Amino acid sequence: MAEPILALKNVTKHFGENTVLDDIDLSVHQGEVIVIVGPSGCGKSTLLRCVNALEPIQGGEIYLNDEKIDIKSKKLANLRQKIGMVFQSYELFPHLTVLENIVLAPTKVQKRKKEEVQQEALALLGRVGLLGKEGSYARQLSGGQKQRVAIVRALCMHPEILLFDEVTAALDPEMVREVLDVMLNLAAQGRTMIIVTHEMQFAKAVADRIIFLDGGKVLEDTKPEVFFEAPKTERARQFLSMFEFNVVKSQVEKVSS
Amino acid sequence: MGITIAILLGFICAMIQYYKVPILKRVVSVYIELSRNTPLLVQLFFIYYGLPKIGIQTNAEICGIAGLAFLGGSYMAEAFRSGLEAVDSIQTESALSLGMSNYQTMAYVVLPQAISVSIPAFMANIIFLMKETSVFSAISLMDLMFTAKDLIGLYYKTTESLFLLVVFYLIILLPISILGSLLERRLRHAGFGS
Numbered sequence: 079m080a081e082p083i084l085a086l087k088n089v090t091k092h093f094g095e096n097t098v099l100d101d102i103d104l105s106v107h108q109g110e111v112i113v114i115v116g117p118s119g120c121g122k123s124t125l126l127r128c129v130n131a132l133e134p135i136q137g138g139e140i141y142l143n144d145e146k147i148d149i150k151s152k153k154l155a156n157l158r159q160k161i162g163m164v165f166q167s168y169e170l171f172p173h174l175t176v177l178e179n180i181v182l183a184p185t186k187v188q189k190r191k192k193e194e195v196q197q198e199a200l201a202l203l204g205r206v207g208l209l210g211k212e213g214s215y216a217r218q219l220s221g222g223q224k225q226r227v228a229i230v231r232a233l234c235m236h237p238e239i240l241l242f243d244e245v246t247a248a249l250d251p252e253m254v255r256e257v258l259d260v261m262l263n264l265a266a267q268g269r270t271m272i273i274v275t276h277e278m279q280f281a282k283a284v285a286d287r288i289i290f291l292d293g294g295k296v297l298e299d300t301k302p303e304v305f306f307e308a309p310k311t312e313r314a315r316q317f318l319s320m321f322e323f324n325v326v327k328s329q330v331e332k333v334s335s
Numbered sequence: 336m337g338i339t340i341a342i343l344l345g346f347i348c349a350m351i352q353y354y355k356v357p358i359l360k361r362v363v364s365v366y367i368e369l370s371r372n373t374p375l376l377v378q379l380f381f382i383y384y385g386l387p388k389i390g391i392q393t394n395a396e397i398c399g400i401a402g403l404a405f406l407g408g409s410y411m412a413e414a415f416r417s418g419l420e421a422v423d424s425i426q427t428e429s430a431l432s433l434g435m436s437n438y439q440t441m442a443y444v445v446l447p448q449a450i451s452v453s454i455p456a457f458m459a460n461i462i463f464l465m466k467e468t469s470v471f472s473a474i475s476l477m478d479l480m481f482t483a484k485d486l487i488g489l490y491y492k493t494t495e496s497l498f499l500l501v502v503f504y505l506i507i508l509l510p511i512s513i514l515g516s517l518l519e520r521r522l523r524h525a526g527f528g529s
């Protein structure tokens with residue numbers, strides 16, 4: 079197999095006494111879509127934040143291609159350009175228009191020509207159904223629109239890998255779909271992505287591999303068919319049962335009969 | 336002039352506090368407490384008599400400018416600081432994740448937002464400093480210093496008496512200031528979360 083784009087080796091992360099990531103090994107290859115699921119507080123966000131060196135790690139190593147991601151590295155800004163990150167809370171820059179949000183980093187960081195980036199930005203906005211919104215400010219957009227802009231902003235840096243941290247969790251239900259569709263499209267284009275989500279149907283549809291994280295450990299790392307149909311661990315079964323309404327229903331029937 | 340220096344000084348102090356520069360941030364917080372909790376008059380005495388003592392010559396004008404800068408600097412620092420604090424740290428992370436350097440993050444993302452938050456406090460400070468200026472230009476600086484000389488003549492020990500004066504004011508004003516910042520924190524918890 080080819081070399082992975084991203085490799086986590088024995089990554090350990092503590093917050094004080096609290097071990098949040100415990101000896102994590104994970105490789106992501108070109109074009110792979112990895113979906114990370116697990117109960118709240120199991121360390122999913124922390125894992126993504128460590129990959130982007132927004133959090134220091136206390137043990138192990140993280141490599142992007144062959145370069146070590148180190149929070150003290152001089153090349154960190156350079157590495158971060160290759161890692162696109164989309165946050166649950168969008169984090170558009172409120173003082174800038176949609177177009178300025180997108181164009182800022184490519185022109186200032188990558189020193190690309192403004193006209194060229196603007197054209198690309200408009201093309202990408204068109205692809206996510208937001209043409210005409212380029213002059214708007216974040217406060218004038220719906221949550222789903224903001225999140226699509228945030229995705230375009232990340233894409234415009236031409237990242238090698240995209241990280242999504244529960245990007246639909248703050249959205250009203252009717253807006254979830256428009257964002258998930260954008261992500262499905264990206265997957266179809268062969269983008270390399272790590273997605274943290276609680277949308278199980280979406281996970282099943284988009285994932286090449288499912289990682290089940292619990293207590294800071296990778297308990298399962300397998301194909302979605304296997305994970306959803308026949309999880310190996312009891313913890314994963316318990317976790318999945320929270321999304322199963324027919325289980326509850328049959329229990330209700332048992333009680334009432 | 337004094338106000339311009341005050342703005343600059345305030346900006347530098349706020350940056351030192353924001354980036355938690357070791358040692359310097361202590362110096363800054365001592366300076367801010369000192370300058371906010373002593374009246375301008377006392378600060379002027381100090382500059383006028385204190386600086387020559389350590390070998391720096393002053394005149395009334397420089398003294399006025401320095402006094403204004405010293406007083407205004409802390410108020411401006413507080414205005415900038417509250418603006419910087421209003422920008423959520425995840426905005427910074429979002430900028431960093433796009434590959435921006437710390438400098439770019441500050442210049443393009445944090446500062447523009449912080450300054451727009453600071454503007455009302457900023458304006459109030461400028462007005463406040465203007466008023467202070469008119470006070471000591473009306474009395475005329477020299478007069479003021481003569482009065483001080485007379486006063487000090489009574490007590491004899493110049494430095495000590497001035498020092499006592501400052502301490503006295505601190506004792507009265509520090510608790511009020513602490514109470515104020517407690518209240519401010521309370522208020523912040525109370526309602527502004529998004």
Ligand SMILES: Nc1ncnc2c1ncn2[C@@H]1O[C@H](COP(=O)(O)OP(=O)(O)O)[C@@H](O)[C@H]1O
Nearest residue numbers: 093096098116117118119120121122123124125
């Ligand atoms: N900045 C922090 N300081 C201390 N503890 C933290 C911090 N961020 C996260 N944690 C802790 O790390 C654990 C994992 O958090 P997180 O990665 O956000 O979980 P998830 O995204 O899976 O819900 C939680 O127990 C949380 O309390």
Ligand SMILES: [Mg+2]
Nearest residue numbers: 122123124244
């Ligand atoms: Mg999370």
